[in-house]
Amino acid sequence: MKPVKIGILGLGTVGGGVVNVLQRNASEIARRAGRGIQVTHASVRNLSKKRLCSTAGIVLSERPMDVVNNSDLEIVVELIGGTTRARELVLKAIANGKHVVTANKALIALHGNEIFEEAQKQGVIVAFEAAVAGGIPIIKAIREGLSGNRINWLAGIINGTTNFILTEMREKGREFNDVLKEAQALGYAEADPTFDVEGIDAAHKLTILTAIAFGVPLNFDAAYTEGITKIDREDVQYAEQFGYRIKHLGFARCSSKGVEIRVHPTLIPQSRLIANVNGVMNAVVVNGDAVGSTLFYGAGAGSEPTASSVVSDLVDVVRSLTVDPENRVPHLAFQPDAIHQKSKFLAIEEIETGFYLRMKANDQTGVLAKIATILSEAGISIDAVSQKPPMVENAKQNTIAILTHRVQEQQMNLAIKRIENLPEIIGKLTRIRVENLI
Amino acid sequence: MKPVKIGILGLGTVGGGVVNVLQRNASEIARRAGRGIQVTHASVRNLSKKRLCSTAGIVLSERPMDVVNNSDLEIVVELIGGTTRARELVLKAIANGKHVVTANKALIALHGNEIFEEAQKQGVIVAFEAAVAGGIPIIKAIREGLSGNRINWLAGIINGTTNFILTEMREKGREFNDVLKEAQALGYAEADPTFDVEGIDAAHKLTILTAIAFGVPLNFDAAYTEGITKIDREDVQYAEQFGYRIKHLGFARCSSKGVEIRVHPTLIPQSRLIANVNGVMNAVVVNGDAVGSTLFYGAGAGSEPTASSVVSDLVDVVRSLTVDPENRVPHLAFQPDAIHQKSKFLAIEEIETGFYLRMKANDQTGVLAKIATILSEAGISIDAVSQKPPMVENAKQNTIAILTHRVQEQQMNLAIKRIENLPEIIGKLTRIRVENLI
Numbered sequence: 001m002k003p004v005k006i007g008i009l010g011l012g013t014v015g016g017g018v019v020n021v022l023q024r025n026a027s028e029i030a031r032r033a034g035r036g037i038q039v040t041h042a043s044v045r046n047l048s049k050k051r052l053c054s055t056a057g058i059v060l061s062e063r064p065m066d067v068v069n070n071s072d073l074e075i076v077v078e079l080i081g082g083t084t085r086a087r088e089l090v091l092k093a094i095a096n097g098k099h100v101v102t103a104n105k106a107l108i109a110l111h112g113n114e115i116f117e118e119a120q121k122q123g124v125i126v127a128f129e130a131a132v133a134g135g136i137p138i139i140k141a142i143r144e145g146l147s148g149n150r151i152n153w154l155a156g157i158i159n160g161t162t163n164f165i166l167t168e169m170r171e172k173g174r175e176f177n178d179v180l181k182e183a184q185a186l187g188y189a190e191a192d193p194t195f196d197v198e199g200i201d202a203a204h205k206l207t208i209l210t211a212i213a214f215g216v217p218l219n220f221d222a223a224y225t226e227g228i229t230k231i232d233r234e235d236v237q238y239a240e241q242f243g244y245r246i247k248h249l250g251f252a253r254c255s256s257k258g259v260e261i262r263v264h265p266t267l268i269p270q271s272r273l274i275a276n277v278n279g280v281m282n283a284v285v286v287n288g289d290a291v292g293s294t295l296f297y298g299a300g301a302g303s304e305p306t307a308s309s310v311v312s313d314l315v316d317v318v319r320s321l322t323v324d325p326e327n328r329v330p331h332l333a334f335q336p337d338a339i340h341q342k343s344k345f346l347a348i349e350e351i352e353t354g355f356y357l358r359m360k361a362n363d364q365t366g367v368l369a370k371i372a373t374i375l376s377e378a379g380i381s382i383d384a385v386s387q388k389p390p391m392v393e394n395a396k397q398n399t400i401a402i403l404t405h406r407v408q409e410q411q412m413n414l415a416i417k418r419i420e421n422l423p424e425i426i427g428k429l430t431r432i433r434v435e436n437l438i
Numbered sequence: 439m440k441p442v443k444i445g446i447l448g449l450g451t452v453g454g455g456v457v458n459v460l461q462r463n464a465s466e467i468a469r470r471a472g473r474g475i476q477v478t479h480a481s482v483r484n485l486s487k488k489r490l491c492s493t494a495g496i497v498l499s500e501r502p503m504d505v506v507n508n509s510d511l512e513i514v515v516e517l518i519g520g521t522t523r524a525r526e527l528v529l530k531a532i533a534n535g536k537h538v539v540t541a542n543k544a545l546i547a548l549h550g551n552e553i554f555e556e557a558q559k560q561g562v563i564v565a566f567e568a569a570v571a572g573g574i575p576i577i578k579a580i581r582e583g584l585s586g587n588r589i590n591w592l593a594g595i596i597n598g599t600t601n602f603i604l605t606e607m608r609e610k611g612r613e614f615n616d617v618l619k620e621a622q623a624l625g626y627a628e629a630d631p632t633f634d635v636e637g638i639d640a641a642h643k644l645t646i647l648t649a650i651a652f653g654v655p656l657n658f659d660a661a662y663t664e665g666i667t668k669i670d671r672e673d674v675q676y677a678e679q680f681g682y683r684i685k686h687l688g689f690a691r692c693s694s695k696g697v698e699i700r701v702h703p704t705l706i707p708q709s710r711l712i713a714n715v716n717g718v719m720n721a722v723v724v725n726g727d728a729v730g731s732t733l734f735y736g737a738g739a740g741s742e743p744t745a746s747s748v749v750s751d752l753v754d755v756v757r758s759l760t761v762d763p764e765n766r767v768p769h770l771a772f773q774p775d776a777i778h779q780k781s782k783f784l785a786i787e788e789i790e791t792g793f794y795l796r797m798k799a800n801d802q803t804g805v806l807a808k809i810a811t812i813l814s815e816a817g818i819s820i821d822a823v824s825q826k827p828p829m830v831e832n833a834k835q836n837t838i839a840i841l842t843h844r845v846q847e848q849q850m851n852l853a854i855k856r857i858e859n860l861p862e863i864i865g866k867l868t869r870i871r872v873e874n875l876i
Contacts, residue, residue, distance in 0.1 A: 021728045025588050031653055032585045099764075116769040123764045129583070135729035137583025143771040144582075145567070145575025147470045148749025150463050155875055214781070215469055215772035222783035235796060235868060238839040241824050242794070244872065251873060258782035260789050267794050267841075267872040273735060274875065276714055283733075285875060290459045291573035291736060291746035293875070295721075297711060298732035308729035311586025320763040326537075326561045328758060328766070331554040333581040334653035343652070344696035345660035351698050356680070356705050358673060386679050401676040403705075430673060434682065434705040435689060437593055437712070437723060437731070 003036030004318050007067035009089060010079035011044050011060075014103055014130070016052025017307030018077065022314075023054065029311065031338035032330070033318040037311075041067045043080075052303065068093045075317055077310060078102040087111045094118045094126070099321075101313045103130035103306055109204035112211070112218040125320065127313035132205040133158050133282045135305030136298040137312065142212050142286060149288025151213040153253040155268075158205045160280035160300045161189045161196035162228050162248035166265075167278040170236050170245065176229060188280055198227035199248065199263040206250035209284070210261045214254040219261070226264035239267050245275040349410040354383065354434030357402045359419065360426040367424040368400060374422075378415040381405045397426060403434065441474030442756050445505035447527060448517035449482045449498075452541055452568070454490025455745030456515065460752075461492065467749065469776035470768070471756040475749075479505045481518075490741065506531045513755055515748060516540040525549045532556045532564070537759075539751045541568035541744055547642040550649070550656040563758065565751035570643040571596050571720045573743030574736040575750065580650050580724060587726025589651040591691040593706075596643045598718035598738045599627045599634035600666050600686035604703075605716040608674050608683065614667060626718055636665035637686065637701040644688035647722070648699045652692040657699070664702035677705050683713040787848040792821065792872030795840045797857065798864040805862040806838060812860075816853040819843045835864060841872065 008015050019039055022029065030036040042055070043064035061067065068076055068089050076093040078100060080086055086107045093100050094115070102108065108115070108128050119126045129139045133156065142151070157163050161183055168179040180197065183189035195201045203223040211218045228248050239246045244267035253260045268275050273295050277283040282300025287293045299305035319328045332339060361367045368385070375382060383403040404412075416429050446453050457477055460467065468474040480493070481502035499505065506514055506527050514531040516538060518524055524545045531538050532553070540546065546553070546566050557564045567577045571594065580589070595601050599621055606617040618635065621627035633639045641661040649656045666686050677684045682705035691698045706713050711733050715721040720738025725731045737743035757766045770777060799805045806823070813820060822841040842850075854867050 017728070021586055025586065025727070028588050028653070029586065112770075116774070119769065120765065120774055123762075125764050126769060135584075135726075136732060137579050140578060140583045141575050143767055144754060145578045145750055146573075146746065147753040147771070148459055148463065148467065148746050150466050155873065211777075212771035214778075215466070215770070215776060216778050216781040216783075218770070219783055224786040224789075230868070231870070232796075232868065234837065235794070235870060238796060238824055239794065239870075242822055242839075242841050244794075244841075246870060249873065257788070258784040260784050262786060262789065265870050267792075267870055268875055272875050273711065273714060276711060287875075288573075288746060289463070290455070290742040290749070292743060294574060294734075294736035296732075296734055299730050304728040305730060308584065308586045308726060311728070312583055315585040316582060320766060323763050324561075325758040325761050325763060325766070326563050327558065328763070329581055331550075331557065331564060332653070332656070333585070333650035336554070336558055338653060339649075340652075340654050343654040345654075345657055346696040346698050348662040348700060350695070351662075351700065354705075356673070356677065356682075358670075358676060384680055386676055399672065401680075403680050403682075430668070430670065432669070432673060432677075432684065432703050432705055435593065435687065437706055437710050437725075 001035045003038040004075065004321065005038055005040045005073050006075040006077060006314065007041040007070060007073040008039055008077045008079060009043050009064045009067060011042050011051055011053065012079065013052065013303045014306045014310065015042070015079045017303035018310045019053035021304060021307045021311050029315060031334045033315045034322055034335045035318055037314050037318060041070055041073060043067045064089050065092065069096060073098060074321070075099045075101060075314065078104055083107050083110050090115055091118055094122050094124055097122055097124060099125045099317045101127045101310055101317065103310055105131040105201065105204040105208065109207040109218060109220045125317050127317060129313045130306050130309035132208050133284060134298065134300040134302065135308040136282060136284065136296050136300065137309065138284050138296050139212065141296055142209065146286060146288050146291060149290045151254065152287045152289060153251070154209055154213055154284060154286045155274065156206065156209065156250045156284035157247055157274065157277050157282055158250050158284065158300060159196055159202040159248060160282060161193065163277070164188050164280045166228060166246055166248060169233050173233055175233055176231060197229055199225040202248065202250045202263045206252060206261055206263055210252040210259065213252060214259060216259055222261050224262040224264065228265050231265055243270055244268060245270050247275065349413065350408065352406045352408050354406050355404045355412055356432045356434055358430040359400055360397045361400055361424045362397065362426065363424050367422060370422055371419055374415050374418045375404065378411050380407045380411065380415055439473045441476040442513065442759065443476050443478045443511050444513040444515060444752065445479040445508060445511040446477055446515045446517060447481050447502045447505055449480050449489055449491065450517065451490065451741045452744045452748065453480070453517040455741035456748050457491035459742060459745045459749050467753060469772045471753045472760055472773045473756055475752050475756060479508055479511060481505045502527050503530065507534060511536060512759065513537045513539060513752065516542060521545050521548050528553055529556055532560050532562055535560055535562060537563045537755045539565045539748055539755065541748055543569040543639065543642040543646065547645040547656060547658045563755050565755060567751045568744050568747035570646050571722055572736065572738040572740065573746040574720060574722065574734050574738065575747065576722050576734050577650065579734055580647065584724060584726050584729060587728045589692065590725045590727060591689070592647055592651055592722060592724045593712065594644065594647065594688045594722035595685055595712065595715050595720055596688050596722065596738060597634055597640040597686060598720060599631065601715070602626050602718045604666060604684055604686060607671050611671055613671055614669060635667055637663040640686065640688045640701045644690055644699055644701055648690040648697065651690060652697060654697055660699050662700040662702065666703050669703055681708055682706060683708050685713065787851065788846065790844045790846050792844050793842045793850055794870045794872055796868040797838055798835045799838055800835065800862045800864065805860060808860055809857055812853050812856045813842065816849050818845045818849065818853055
């Protein structure tokens with residue numbers, strides 16, 4: 001099948017990321033979607049500006065309406081931000097019968113009711129996964145993955161800038177203004193940080209999550225919004241004393257009394273997983289009556305994490321365009337004829353991991369040199385050694401624990417055999433693999 | 439539209455949960471799916487056994503093949519477990535043109551390639567979200583939510599029993615056998631715990647995740663599987679010393695060398711979020727080239743968490759049955775005519791939260807009694823008071839921090855005004871709301 005042609009409005013941070021991801025992962029994406037996705041047109045504010053991505057094969061224009069009106073394009077991706085021009089362009093794309101993918105939280109929070117009504121009339125999709133929590137597929141989780149539940153409440157760290165500031169205040173005892181300046185230097189905060197630090201950005205996102213969780217209209221005006229500018233480091237310390245942590249939380253609940261939508265600094269117990277989401281990372285807890293509490297964590301902003309959601313939305317739309325409802329999503333994620341049947345699967349001996357080794361020895365000091373020599377001869381480097389046994393049950397036997405860097409398992413097997421053959425070593429070695437998950 | 443009629447094979451823990459969730463959330467589910475979902479037939483092993491759920495309106499039979507062959511049913515839900523009889527029933531349901539929803543990880547891991555091929559031929563869906571990590575929508579996240587990415591690796595705590603055992607060993611210094619016995623008494627582990635503690639259950643689930651992440655066939659035979667029976671509490675302590683934690687991890691990676699599928703005890707850095715997933719909870723980290731690391735957390739087993747995924751799969755199938763690809767998933771999760779347009783949204787004054795209060799006072803001892811009286815008169819109970827200021831910058835001024843139980847904000851506003859009017863109080867109170875997120 002021919003690739004689906006799409007147009008992108010805006011080739012900035014997110015737009016550049018989308019083009020890069022579509023180009024780099026073209027074959028994986030086609031294997032999943034059943035068709036390629038080709039960016040043929042894009043609009044930019046300034047044609048002569050340097051781009052994050054290659055624009056080879058893309059017709060560039062400074063007139064976004066040209067892209068929206070181009071009859072070759074099946075999908076328009078809106079990434080210009082703002083709510084006035086973006087609204088006009090999205091409504092026009094819908095009127096032209098095009099599907100729309102957008103990352104624009106303000107647009108959806110403020111004009112989503114109108115936009116979705118028009119989309120429904122025209123029979124087109126407006127997809128907006130990237131509008132909330134960047135690369136975390138939280139819209140899909142709530143709209144589809146948890147659709148059997150009555151959602152009781154949800155709580156999210158959905159603004160990376162404020163989470164970065166609060167994390168620094170807690171970990172390093174710094175003051176708000178000091179950290180804000182650093183966040184601006186690092187590009188985590190805008191020159192005018194109002195949208196982030198006053199909670200408006202988070203309230204846009206929370207408005208969207210509230211609507212899809214409870215089946216109520218988008219209602220940004222009903223959101224209570226309070227920023228983090230008044231948080232003192234003294235508060236951060238008291239919270240810690242009480243066993244809590246201060247997070248800038250978006251919180252929504254639906255009860256018999258009504259619907260709550262609120263963004264404000266919040267003390268939450270340190271033991272909650274979401275209390276341990278630090279730096280610029282985002283996370284959303286969704287509490288459903290059947291599933292209990294679930295948590296979704298990932299990068300909430302940035303070029304490629306946001307592009308991840310935009311491109312996944314594009315795959316979703318392309319899968320729907322096949323009009324084969326049964327196989328819209330292939331059982332194994334990739335189209336049946338695109339599964340790599342002859343993939344090589346590695347045996348455990350061929351796999352590289354770090355290793356933790358524990359052994360009992362009669363003479364610890366003498367034997368450690370011998371062990372180190374064996375490991376070194378096998379090309380295995382030592383990361384850490386512990387000679388302080390946590391429990392001494394037998395004073396004549398010493399325990400040695402070693403952490404190694406990554407090595408192929410077959411190399412480690414040979415080294416372990418040699419170590420076990422040392423006369424000072426008692427019995428077998430215990431080995432546990434190590435993964436740093438980075 | 440008429441409700442979709444479905445049949446369930448097996449009304450045990452999960453089957454009972456599915457019926458309960460479908461009944462309790464019938465109206466929410468119909469608002470999301472566009473049609474009701476009605477269980478009209480079910481098979482059970484023993485008709486006279488007591489059930490978790492009401493069976494009113496459900497025709498019960500001890501012959502599952504009767505359900506599979508019933509031409510009134512559009513969807514069959516397979517919840518009997520095992521791989522022989524379950525395979526026959528699922529293949530027969532597919533041959534009969536029925537969509538299938540299953541929670542059976544062993545069936546999919548061992549016979550999925552065959553089952554999906556038949557489903558593809560017949561144009562029916564086989565949905566299996568509940569087969570991996572219970573209520574966490576991880577299949578959907580990988581197949582759809584992250585479909586723009588090349589997945590580099592994934593790592594999961596996907597067996598609650600072994601995570602419970604390792605958590606107890608670490609937190610309480612207990613030995614494996616001791617905790618296993620408790621897990622059996624609590625119902626977290628089977629009488630024969632082999633499937634769980636030897637990692638076979640986790641390997642089934644990991645086989646499924648590997649296939650959908652990398653576009654390779656289901657290949658359970660390629661999985662390396664090692665249990666936790668040899669982990670000593672000494673290892674748990676050494677790991678802690680090194681800054682790591684031992685988790686029973688399923689790990690899969692796709693690189694130029696080949697595909698790795700392995701389940702084994704693994705040391706992972708304490709600072710990783712997944713290292714802090716404790717007890718019977720599950721979590722999966724997915725690392726994609728665009729999104730980076732994402733984490734999905736929730737209950738991995740149990741009646742209603744598993745039912746959450748089964749029912750969400752049912753909603754997915756029903757949405758597909760409408761054969762309206764554009765509006766398969768409604769924009770705001772609920773069907774446009776099912777959105778509660780007149781929902782009441784609460785003002786912040788009407789909302790109940792806990793409160794953290796911080797104030798400066800001239801005479802701490804005397805004033806605390808006055809503050810406590812004001813709070814008590816407003817019906818606000820105190821959870822904790824800190825009179826130890828973390829920083830004393832001005833010896834004449836004392837700082838008091840108070841944590842209160844939940845109270846309506848308008849009550850708190852009145853109390854704060856009265857406290858601020860006390861002659862001993864200097865300036866304004868700082869207030870931050872508290873949420874325990876349970």
